Amino acid sequence: MSLEQQYRQRFAGSAVLAERAYQRFPGGATHDGRYADPFPLFMERANGPYKWDVDDNRMIDYWCGHGALLLGHGHPAIVAAITQQAPVATHLGASHRLELEWADLIVELIPAAERVRFTASGSEATTLALRIARAATGKNTLIRFAGHFHGWHDALAPGADPDDPNRGVLPSTLDSLIILPTDLDQVAATLATRNDIAAVILEPTGASYGSIPLPADFLVGLRELTHRYGVIMIADEVVTGFRVTPGGACARAGVLPDLVCLAKIVAGGLPGGALAGRAELLDLLAHDECGPRGRIRQQGTFNANPLSAAAGIAMLRAVATGEPGAVAARRGTMLVQMLNELFRSYCLQGWTAFGDGSIFHLFVDPTTDLVPGEIPRNLPLATLKRGGDPRLLRLLRMALHLNGVDLMRGRSGFVSAVHSEEDIHATIAAMAAAIELVMREI
Numbered sequence: 264m265s266l267e268q269q270y271r272q273r274f275a276g277s278a279v280l281a282e283r284a285y286q287r288f289p290g291g292a293t294h295d296g297r298y299a300d301p302f303p304l305f306m307e308r309a310n311g312p313y314k315w316d317v318d319d320n321r322m323i324d325y326w327c328g329h330g331a332l333l334l335g336h337g338h339p340a341i342v343a344a345i346t347q348q349a350p351v352a353t354h355l356g357a358s359h360r361l362e363l364e365w366a367d368l369i370v371e372l373i374p375a376a377e378r379v380r381f382t383a384s385g386s387e388a389t390t391l392a393l394r395i396a397r398a399a400t401g402k403n404t405l406i407r408f409a410g411h412f413h414g415w416h417d418a419l420a421p422g423a424d425p426d427d428p429n430r431g432v433l434p435s436t437l438d439s440l441i442i443l444p445t446d447l448d449q450v451a452a453t454l455a456t457r458n459d460i461a462a463v464i465l466e467p468t469g470a471s472y473g474s475i476p477l478p479a480d481f482l483v484g485l486r487e488l489t490h491r492y493g494v495i496m497i498a499d500e501v502v503t504g505f506r507v508t509p510g511g512a513c514a515r516a517g518v519l520p521d522l523v524c525l526a527k528i529v530a531g532g533l534p535g536g537a538l539a540g541r542a543e544l545l546d547l548l549a550h551d552e553c554g555p556r557g558r559i560r561q562q563g564t565f566n567a568n569p570l571s572a573a574a575g576i577a578m579l580r581a582v583a584t585g586e587p588g589a590v591a592a593r594r595g596t597m598l599v600q601m602l603n604e605l606f607r608s609y610c611l612q613g614w615t616a617f618g619d620g621s622i623f624h625l626f627v628d629p630t631t632d633l634v635p636g637e638i639p640r641n642l643p644l645a646t647l648k649r650g651g652d653p654r655l656l657r658l659l660r661m662a663l664h665l666n667g668v669d670l671m672r673g674r675s676g677f678v679s680a681v682h683s684e685e686d687i688h689a690t691i692a693a694m695a696a697a698i699e700l701v702m703r704e705i
C-alpha cells in the first residue's frame with residue numbers, strides 16, 4: 264500500500280470531514296498554513312503535549328497553538344484562569360482590572376515596553392506599529408526584510424513569500440515598501456540615500472521564526488543604524504516574545520527597539536495581541552496628546568478581552584519564573600541534536616534540523632550537500648522558506664502523521680514546557696519509522 268493509501272485509510276474520519284470542508288472553505292482550510300495535501304487532519308481534543316484526531320489517533324503536537332501554547336494544551340493554571348473568569352464576564356465593554364495586571368506583566372518582562380496597547384491579534388499589532396511609526400516621523404516608507412512574516416494584512420504581506428504575486432494589494436502599498444535582504448550594508452546604503460523611511464521592521468531571530476536565521480550581530484547593527492538615521496525600529500516578537508527568553512529576542516541581544524509587537528504567548532493561548540514600546544510613541548494614541556497634527560485612532564471590540572487577559576496573566580506569571588521557557592528550550596535542543604544524530608545514522612545528505620531553544624526547523628533536500636546539523640544558507644529564498652523539496656516534505660508529513668507526530672506545516676515546530684524527554688525519544692522513534700516509509704516510496 265502506498266504512503267498516501269495508508270494515510271487515507273488511517274485518517275478516514277478526517278477524509279470525510281475534509282470533503283465537507285472543501286464545500287465550505289476555500290481550499291478546504293481556515294488558515295493557509297493548515298492546508299495539507301491530500302487533506303489535513305481534523306483534530307478533536309488536546310492535553311499537555313498531545314492532541315487526538317477525529318479517529319482518536321494520538322499525535323505529539325509541535326504546532327502548540329501556532330507557538331502560543333508554551334505551557335502545552337490545557338495547562339491547569341490557564342484552564343483555571345479561564346473557567347474562573349468566564350462566568351464573571353467575557354466582555355465588559357469597559358476598562359477592567361485584569362487589563363492592568365496583564366499590562367504590568369508585559370512591562371515587567373519586555374525591557375522596551377513603557378506603554379502597552381492591546382489588540383486582537385499579531386497582525387493588528389504590526390498594523391498599529393506601522394501607523395504609529397508613520398505618524399511619529401511624518402514619513403511613509405517602510406523597510407522590511409525578504410521572507411520575514413508580519414501578518415497577512417496588505418501593509419506587510421508583500422515580501423513575506425517570494426512566490427506571492429501580491430494580488431489584491433494596492434500598487435501604492437507596494438510602493439511604500441522597500442524589501443531588503445538581511446544585509447546591514449544594504450540597509451545602511453538605503454538609509455543613507457533616502458529621507459522618506461519611517462521604520463524598519465523585522466522578525467528578531469530571522470524569517471519565519473528563525474527558519475532563515477539572521478547574520479551574527481544583525482540586531483545590534485540594525486539598532487545602531489536606525490538610531491543613526493532617526494528611523495523607528497519595530498521588533499516583531501509575536502513568536503519570539505516570552506519564548507526565547509522571558510524578555511524576548513531583542514532583550515537577549517541587549518537591543519532596545521522602539522516598538523515591540525506581541526501576540527500568541529502574550530494571550531495565554533487565547534486570541535489577543537499587544538503593541539508595546541516607547542511612551543513617547545504609544546502616547547500618540549492618547550486623548551490628551553493631540554498636538555497640532557491630531558492623535559492616532561485605534562479601536563477593536565476584543566482589545567484586552569477579559570478572558571484573554573485572564574489567560575495571558577496566568578501565562579505571563581509562569582513565564583516570569585523563567586522555568587517554562589528554560590525547560591522547553593532544553594527539550595528543543597535535545598530534539599534537534601537527536602534528529603541530526605538520526606539523520607547521520609541513516610547517512611541522509613541534505614537532511615538537517617536546526618533551531619533556537621524551543622523553536623526548531625527541518626530542511627530536507629537531498630540535491631543539496633547539507634550535512635545534518637548544518638543551517639541551510641546560500642539557497643534561493645523560496646527554497647529556504649519552503650524547507651526544501653516539497654515532494655519529499657509532503658511524504659514526510661504523511662509518514663510522521665502515520666507515526667503520531669504533528670509538525671507545524673510538516674517541517675518545524677514549537678516545543679512546550681510539558682514535552683517530556685520521553686516525548687522527545689518517541690518523536691525520534693517516529694521520525695525513524697517515517698524515514699523508512701518515505702525511503703520505500705521514493
Ligand SMILES: Cc1ncc(COP(=O)(O)O)c(C=O)c1O
Pocket residue numbers: 329384385386387389412413414415466472499500501502526527536
Ligand atoms: C512573526 C509574526 N508576526 C505576526 C504574525 C501575525 O499574528 P496573527 O496570526 O496573530 O495575526 C505572526 C503569525 O504567525 C508571526 O509569526
